[in-house]
Amino acid sequence: MSTPTSSHAYGIGLIALIIGMSGTFVFYTSFYLPESLAKPSVDEHILNPEKSLLIEIVPGAVIEGNQNYVPNKANALLTINNLVVWENNDDTAHTVTPDHRHSDSYSGDFGSEGVLKPGDTYEFLFTEPQEVHYHCQPHPWMTGSVIVEKSRF
Structure with missing residues (x-):
């Protein structure tokens, strides 16, 4: 049962x-x-570098063949100038767009959100050695790169 x-x-x-x-x-x-x-633990000296690195979008950058991002191939050192600032000094709106999706483990995704109008700036804090190639979305002939390396000190 x-x-x-x-x-x-x-x-x-x-x-x-x-x-x-x-x-x-x-x-x-x-x-x-x-x-x-x-976010990962990052040394205080990397989060607060001695100075920033300025990359200018120069007047006339919109014209193909002219200089555009100056310096075009920038080198940054962690703890020294790893805060990179792009400043649009042209009279046309531009972007700072990675050639391939790029992310920093501390600062997140690289690339300006929307366009940088004349006078606008975009800044990015690099916290690890890396190389980033970028361009302007509406003006693809405008290209540049940033190489971030460890400082020797």
Whole structure:
């Protein structure tokens, strides 16, 4: 003779399942997720370099064949001038757009959001050695690059 299955056993199992799922959710949202999204630890000297590196978008940059980003091939050193600032001194709007999607582990995605109108600036804090090639979206002949290296000191 078989014994009837108690609905209490199903209720207790369901309660245990709900408690287990709630515990997992609390752990995930309170501990795992914030830790996985946290920015990496970066030396204070890298976060606050001695000076910035200015790259100018020069007047007449919109004309193909003219100089555009000056310096065109910039070198930056961590702790010295790894805060790079692009300044639009042209009378036309431009962008600083990576040739390929590029991200810095601390500062996030590289590239200006939208256009830089005349007089606008875009700045990016590089926190690790890397090389980035970029261009102007509406004027693809405008190209430049930044090489970021560790300083020797």
